[in-house]
Amino acid sequence: MTANGKNNKPEQQAFSGSEWLRYTRHIQLPQIGAQGQQALKQSHVVVIGCGGLGSPVLLYLAAAGIGHITLVDGDTVDLTNLQRQILFGMDDIAQPKATAAKQRLSQLNPEITLDAVNEPLSLNNAESLIAPADLVLDCTDNFATRYLINDVCATLKKPWVFASIHQFSGQCSLFTPGDGHACFRCLFPEMPTGVADCNTAGVLGVLPGMLGMFQANEAIKFLAGLPTPLNNKLLLVEAIDLTFRQIQLTQSSDCIVCQQHKSADELDDFYSAACASNESDPLEVSAGYFESIKNNEEVLLLDVRTHAERSAFHMNGIHIPLSDLEGTISKLSKNKTIVCYCQSGTRSLKAAKQLKRLGFTCHSLKGGLATWLKSVR
């Protein structure tokens, strides 16, 4: 019976009993209530990146009852991720992140729909993945993908929540294209180069936790129709002195996306230029080859990392930090093949190029110690 008793069709209910119990603490909030919780249930959110930011974002969005979540990540779980990527455990190592995350989240909340996409966001899939979304969360770890999200969301008029982190610092904002507000390109028009990522610069484990929770907070409020103060504002977080500041954003009059309406397809070269650094250099040797020659008598291993890095772990040989190499080169013998190594292979390649110009026979360990350690474990 309905309330007015006029017919005996079953009365529509927003939630099943188990859903209602699960979301009780939300529904009790006057600002959310059954209506807000139903809005979350009817929302489709696309989370791009299932790493440091994606972990807390996904855990809280799934727990909050976002009805449909698409998880996008082309990476696999690595031991170095577990310091901050709290979605994963030891059993997930080498598994695709999106699938492993989906498994974990479906245990947390079986009431929601989860789609795992085990490939990186690219020009080929971005538009089709983002088009059905009510909201996009940028949890990526690189500029190229972040600009792609910005540009596709601008074209499709999709709101998105941005965050990025570096060591102890973080930034977060809600971009809502089409309402005259700034976009990410208004803020940073050109793709930054030479900016370190978490793999080389290090990052405090709880930092992506903090920023990811700010993202989830804005996302849930946005979808439930609550105030979202980070719209057109940039939140700056410093975890060391625990300061939080907000910068008022404003649209740039010469933004190629907001003003000239360039689409992601037209900006194709822009994204690929950012990824060019992944190409191999002839001076680079693989971890497997490195393993086979590292104990040869005619090979001299050269660690070009800092003193602090070397004191944590090294592989014998000699140690000259990259910054000191130029002044020390004359002391090196040309009778041996010098194999340079560092954390991830960037500094060692610079060192090898420097040595080669001076007539040394030399190589650089591709992917650095991190890749070699994984290959021999």
Add this chain to the structure above:
Amino acid sequence: MSISIIYNGKQTSLNNSQLLEALRELNIKNEQFALAINETFVPKSEYSTITLKHNDALEILTPMQGG
């Protein structure tokens, strides 16, 4: 004319109040930053029109890519 501003949180004295001159004086050459004055973002296209005032808070925002 010398002017005193707050640059990245520190009281700093400058010889130039024109923003572009001030950036040169502060030795900010890298173009990959965003800039805020008194907690409001200033787009690059407006730099040439800005004159800093006494005690303005000038802040350089650096892009970060981690996640």
